[in-house]
Amino acid sequence: MLKVESLNSGYGKLHVLYDVSVDCDKEEIVAVVGPNGAGKTTLLNSIFGIADIYSGSVKIDGEEITKLPAHVIARKGIAYVLQMINIFSELSVEENLRISASYAKIPDIDKKLREIFEIFPILSERRKQRAGTLSGGERQMLAISIGLIRDPKILLLDEPTAGLMPLYVDLIIKKINEIRKERGISVVLVEQNVKKALEIADRAYVLVSGQIIFRGSPSDLASEKEIMRLYLGMGE
Amino acid sequence: MEIISLGTLISALTWSSILSLMAIGITLLYRTTKVPNFAHASFVTTGVYSATIVSLMGFHPYLGMFLGFILGGLEGLVLFYAILEPLRRRRSSIFILMIATLSYDILLYGLLNVLADDLQTTYKILARMIYYSRLDFSIGGVPGVAVISLLALITTVILLYILLNRTTLGVALRACMENTALAQTLGINVSLMLLFSWFIAGGIAGVAGALLPFYTMCGPYIGMLYIAEMFCASILGGLDQIYGAPLGGFLIGFAKVALISVLASFVGPWITEYAPIIPLAAMAVALVLVPKGLVAIKIRRG
Numbered sequence: 415m416l417k418v419e420s421l422n423s424g425y426g427k428l429h430v431l432y433d434v435s436v437d438c439d440k441e442e443i444v445a446v447v448g449p450n451g452a453g454k455t456t457l458l459n460s461i462f463g464i465a466d467i468y469s470g471s472v473k474i475d476g477e478e479i480t481k482l483p484a485h486v487i488a489r490k491g492i493a494y495v496l497q498m499i500n501i502f503s504e505l506s507v508e509e510n511l512r513i514s515a516s517y518a519k520i521p522d523i524d525k526k527l528r529e530i531f532e533i534f535p536i537l538s539e540r541r542k543q544r545a546g547t548l549s550g551g552e553r554q555m556l557a558i559s560i561g562l563i564r565d566p567k568i569l570l571l572d573e574p575t576a577g578l579m580p581l582y583v584d585l586i587i588k589k590i591n592e593i594r595k596e597r598g599i600s601v602v603l604v605e606q607n608v609k610k611a612l613e614i615a616d617r618a619y620v621l622v623s624g625q626i627i628f629r630g631s632p633s634d635l636a637s638e639k640e641i642m643r644l645y646l647g648m649g650e
Numbered sequence: 651m652e653i654i655s656l657g658t659l660i661s662a663l664t665w666s667s668i669l670s671l672m673a674i675g676i677t678l679l680y681r682t683t684k685v686p687n688f689a690h691a692s693f694v695t696t697g698v699y700s701a702t703i704v705s706l707m708g709f710h711p712y713l714g715m716f717l718g719f720i721l722g723g724l725e726g727l728v729l730f731y732a733i734l735e736p737l738r739r740r741r742s743s744i745f746i747l748m749i750a751t752l753s754y755d756i757l758l759y760g761l762l763n764v765l766a767d768d769l770q771t772t773y774k775i776l777a778r779m780i781y782y783s784r785l786d787f788s789i790g791g792v793p794g795v796a797v798i799s800l801l802a803l804i805t806t807v808i809l810l811y812i813l814l815n816r817t818t819l820g821v822a823l824r825a826c827m828e829n830t831a832l833a834q835t836l837g838i839n840v841s842l843m844l845l846f847s848w849f850i851a852g853g854i855a856g857v858a859g860a861l862l863p864f865y866t867m868c869g870p871y872i873g874m875l876y877i878a879e880m881f882c883a884s885i886l887g888g889l890d891q892i893y894g895a896p897l898g899g900f901l902i903g904f905a906k907v908a909l910i911s912v913l914a915s916f917v918g919p920w921i922t923e924y925a926p927i928i929p930l931a932a933m934a935v936a937l938v939l940v941p942k943g944l945v946a947i948k949i950r951r952g
Contacts, residue, residue, distance in 0.1 A: 462835065488837030496835065502828050509821055516818045517837040560836070 415440050415600050416461070416492075416568050421470035423460040429468070430456040431624045436602075438568065443594055443601045445615035445632070447608045447646060453624040454604040455497060458570045461602075462494045463487045474568065488517070493561035497572035497604075500557035503546030507537055507556060510545050511563050518564035530559045533589065551582030558586070562593065568600045569593070575607050583607065587614060608646045612636070620646070658911040660796050664865050666903025667799035671806060671858035672876065673883035673895040675851035678810075680889045681827045682847040684744055689729055689751045690880060691873030692758030693722040693852045697859020698868045699765055702780055706773055711782045712798060714860035722856020726848035729754050734848075735841055755874075762870040778869040786864050795864035802861065806854055807896060813850075814892070823847060879906070882929040886936045888943020897944050902929045 416438040424430040430453045438444040446454050459465035461472050463484040472480045479487050488494075502510050511530060515523045531538035534555040540548060545556060554574055561569055571590065575583040591614040594601055605611035612618060612632040620628035620641055628641055635641065642648040672694055679687045700721055701714025733750050769777035787794040814820040825833045826843040833840055862868050879902060887898025910925045936943065 464831065464834070484834035485837050485839045488835055494835045496832060499829055500832060502825050502832065504828050505821065505824060513818065513821045513825055513838075514836045517822070564836075 415442075415475060416602065417471075417473045418457075418461060419471050419473075421457075421460055421472070422468040423456060423465045423470070424468070425456075425465055429624075430465070431460060433470070434621070434624070434626055436619055436626070438600045438602050440567075440600055441594060441598045442616045443590070443603055443614055445608075445611040445618045446602065446604045446621055447606075447611055447618060448621035449646075450606075452621045454621055455572055456624075457621065458494060458572050458602065458604060461487075461570060462492070488564075489519075491565075491567040492570065493564045493566035493568070494570040495557050495561045495572060495574060497576060501545045501548075501553055501560065503544065505545055506542055507545050507548070508541040510556060510560055511537075514560045515563045520563065520565060523563075526563050526565070530563050533562070533593070534559055551578050551585070554578060554582065554586055555589075558589070558593075562597075562599075566599060568602065570602045570604075572604045573606055574603075575605065575610060583610060587611075590614060608648060653912050653915055654908055655911070658908055660792055661865075662904045662907035664793070664796040664799050665907050666900040667796075667803045668858050668861050668865060669876075669879060669883050669903045670803050670896040670899025671799070671854055671861075672880040673887065673899045674806065674810070674892065675855045676880055676884040677887065677889055677892050677895040678847055678851045678854075680884070681892060682823065682844050683730070683734065683747075685734065685747045685751060686881065687729075687751045687851070688748065688877060689725070689755040689758060690851075690855050691877040692755045692762060693725055693855035693873070694859040694862065694876070694880075695762050695868075695870055695873035696721050696725060696758070697856040698780055698862050698872055699762060699769075699777075699859075700856060701782065701860040701863055702769065702775075702777065705782070705785075706769070706775070711785060711860070711863065712794075715802065715857045718856030718858075718860035719853035720856070722859065723849040723853035725758065726850075726852025726855075727845060729852075730845050730848035735845075759870060759874065766870050779867055780863045780869065781867040782863045793864070795861060799861045799865075802857055803896060806857070807893065810850075810892065819846070879926075879929045882933040885933050886944060891943060894943050901944070902932055905929070905932055 418434065418436040421431055421434045434457060436457065446457060448454055456465050460467055463482050467481055471478060474490055474492060479490055511527060512523060515526055520526050536552055537555060537559060540552065548556060558574060575586050578586065587610045590601060590603065593599055603611055603615065612635065615632050618630065618632050618635050619626055620635065628635060628638060672690065676687060676690055679685060697718030700718035701711040704714040704717055705711040729751065733754060734747055737747055737750060766777040769775060789797060814824055822838050823843050823846065825838060826840050830840045862872060883898040883902045884895050886901060887894030906925055906928045909928060910922055913921045
């Protein structure tokens with residue numbers, strides 16, 4: 415489904431990723447974890463055409479999307495939920511969702527809206543409210559919904575639980591898992607909360623200083639005590 | 651003693667409406683591209699000559715508003731597409747972009763001078779002293795330009811509101827104003843949206859320019875003469891709020907025309923020479939007291 419091969423990328427002269435290869439199959443959750451500044455967000459930015467790619471390739475279903483502009487990649491069945499400013503705070507909740515669906519050429523937007531409101535009922539109550547007035551957890555639900563309403567094949571999530579209270583962390587992680595199972599969407603999940611990410615991931619990558627130092631199943635990663643302790647802050 | 655005459659009030663209303671139309675475009679462009687557009691001066695002057703061209707073709711110069719919208723809009727398109735967008739791609743600073751708009755304005759000023767000279771020699775008209783007051787109509791003693799300019803402003807604000815709030819294109823434009831990176835991830839072509847905003851802003855400036863010869867005598871210099879006032883109105887209203895521009899326009903317009911008239915009745919007519927100071931003083935005070943503009947006060951209290 416998504417294949418990133420020997421990717422070298424960064425921002426202008428700032429080289430961040432070195433020969434990074436990552437893939438994500440259909441209906442799979444792939445977690446990318448690692449310490450701060452490892453290049454996790456740059457990996458997602460590179461896939462989505464926001465960072466500068468020096469060499470390597472990014473393919474979706476065999477189609478080369480390397481170096482395409484972001485707004486063109488957005489129409490290839492891939493949705494990216496940014497980490498920080500990931501909603502339009504001056505638009506209403508409904509406007510946020512509608513504008514995303516319109517540009518994804520979703521035929522029946524009202525039906526899609528109802529589906530989203532079934533997943534996150536609180537957004538239905540807030541639909542006319544300015545998105546900037548939502549709480550942290552509600553904002554994150556809206557951000558994921560903005561991606562989800564586009565009916566993507568692949569969802570790129572950049573730290574969706576960052577800064578949320580534990581109640582919302584559990585809810586968001588549970589919803590990501592449900593979305594994958596019920597909608598057959600592949601998810602690339604970049605997370606600081608390693609424990610939570612590994613609970614739902616099928617496979618995991620550990621990114622350190624712009625290089626992949628581990629790839630394998632979550633259980634295999636759990637047995638790598640040295641990596642868990644040195645880079646992920648887990649274990650004794 | 652009558653402090654302020656009805657004629658002065660009508661004049662203030664007319665100037666405020668035209669100034670508001672000019673300021674709306676500046677605010678819109680600042681919101682979308684974050685660039686103070688100095689070429690707005692020539693977009694306005696282009697409106698003046700649109701009215702002249704339409705008049706030479708045998709139509710009423712008021713119809714120059716339509717030609718002014720198209721020509722002003724096209725000038726905006728060219729500025730963004732040919733100059734600003736390539737600079738933006740090279741990640742040029744706002745300062746460079748601002749200087750680029752100033753350079754483009756000087757280029758247009760030259761072209762408008764050539765046009766004025768050509769109209770003067772070809773059609774034997776005073777193309778550097780365009781004034782259509784005698785062609786204007788009157789309703790119960792109120793000059794037509796007062797009514798038309800107010801109607802043009804109200805129509806523009808309503809159409810902008812509908813565009814920005816009721817259409818997908820407008821909501822996408824608002825999305826780009828707020829966060830271009832996020833807009834891109836949704837598949838919105840940000841460059842195309844900004845290009846559209848430059849067409850609209852240039853077009854509205856052209857409409858304002860076409861009304862100007864009914865209010866005052868115009869020449870190729872007229873836009874440059876009022877550019878500081880346009881910025882004053884825009885900044886006073888609040889650069890972050892499109893609908894603040896008319897508020898700033900009316901405050902600056904009335905302050906300049908009506909206040910100076912009141913002052914003249916007390917201290918003498920010599921004070922009218924200093925009228926241009928009023929908008930600048932109002933802007934300076936506003937920047938100190940309410941840096942985000944008048945609309946920000948309203949929102950905070952609301």
